[in-house]
Amino acid sequence: MLSEIADNKTNDPDDRVRVLTLPARYPQGAEKVLVKACTDREIPMGKLPSDVGCLVMNVTSVAFLANYMKTGMPLVTKRVTIDGSAIQNPQNVIVPIGTKIADVVAFTGGYKTEPKKMLMGGPMMGLALASDQLPILKQNNGILAFDEKEAHLFEPTACIRCGRCVSGCPMNLLPTLLEQYSNAKNVEQLTEFDVMDCMECGTCVFNCPAGRPLVQAIRLGKIMVKAGGAK
Ligand code: SF4
């Protein structure tokens, strides 16, 4: 459908617009991954898309900007996915920004069971919520609520050096080393091994058979690097 619109000479007389279909894989939406998939250009560590002649803009943001220019109406609502094993009726809803999360869940039919863990965001990158009394924010696309079984965390075991976290990292980082350097508070090595390039996609944790809390350690490592002003 989009390809047909772009291919139509009336819409695009200079043939400057192309619609690319990418395979459904995770993570695909991150800037560096998108630029590589669409143009085969690699953004070097510490660089931006503009350094390789690209500009990445979120389609929803562009649509919102167009609407704002036309009507003057600022962003006051969000489309939010309410899902998870503790949710009675999973669905997408459009809610005013600032609405209490508990009220949004109640609007969809409430909880099926007492939620043991809630996330703001998706299952891979979402942030744990301390309470459902917090508001929907403008950057919020999803609320997930899990029952006891799905919220259960397994005790991590020792790294078996299988390398799955390394081979699956879309940023070509070494998550297992970054975890070690973070635990050792070694800011110099964290910087040397480009911890700031981690986009916290969670792929390394998903792949790890030992259940190592790699992203949690990497997040702490990034905070240490920022605090140290190393980057
Ligand atoms: S979260 Fe893990 S897999 Fe994702 S970019 Fe960071 S180190 Fe790589």
Ligand code: SF4
């Ligand atoms: S995936 Fe887990 S067990 Fe395997 S090397 Fe990485 S941290 Fe170690």
